[in-house]
Amino acid sequence: MPGILYVVSTPIGNLEDITYRAVRLLKEVDWIACEDTRNTGHLLHHYGIRTKMVSYHEHNEAERAQELFSRLRGGEKGALVSDAGTPLISDPGFRIVRGALEAGIKVEPVPGASAILAGLAVSGLPTDQFHFAGFLPPKQGARTRVLESLRGEEATLVFYETPHRILEALSDVGAVMGVREIVVARELTKLHEEVLRGPAEEIRAILAGRDSVRGEFVVLISKATEADNGGLTPEEAIFRLVQAGVPKMDAIKTVAKERGLNKRDVYRLVSGD
């Protein structure tokens, strides 16, 4: 009989955020496929789990998958975990799950923590509909284009961000989305957990005022309202003013002021730098 591949969620910070079932299965399976044996080893050690680990990552996932499938076909049971949270959610594992399904292997979820849902649950923003956009592109031009494409979405927007890019990302969010309620959830379930709420520029200023910006971030943006969708983007508003004869720099100043945006961010947006 073929085995089973369990897709197991692990904590996103606090080691207690793992289910009883996950701990039991991690003890019972023949192997645990993980991204980083040192990282997962820490979790296993905490729970006295001695199951052997097999490492997989973006670069060896396809090759490693073949080896795991033949073991699963031979009747073994295995667990797929990632460094934190739910595998496949902005984490590797997709090829393994897809391939296992194509090979007729049973794949079972063992649900648990994921930063998206943890952030959403404490955000205070509507949760009836949300759009998870993963990580925004690292380059400003591409990031602005993605934000533009999401601007009219009538669902709470959720994305992941790194400490190196959070300030730039918040500037672009402010410039593209205008004044909206933003929630930045940092270091959820960890010692320095904090949830900041307010306009993007305000949160940016709080973070920028610190000696260093550290931690892991979930950024949530309140959904577009009908007024947003009926209204103009900052670029459109500037274009209209320029068409009406207002010098471009004055138009940028006016729109930035009207919308409570940073003048330089609006300038960057329209000049495409």
Ligand code: SAM
């Ligand atoms: N698979 C994970 C999940 O289910 O949440 C996400 C993995 S992704 C590589 C890592 C990103 O998730 C971080 O850069 C951050 O944006 C977010 N993240 C993970 N843990 C977090 C935490 N404790 N607090 C806030 N954000 C977190």
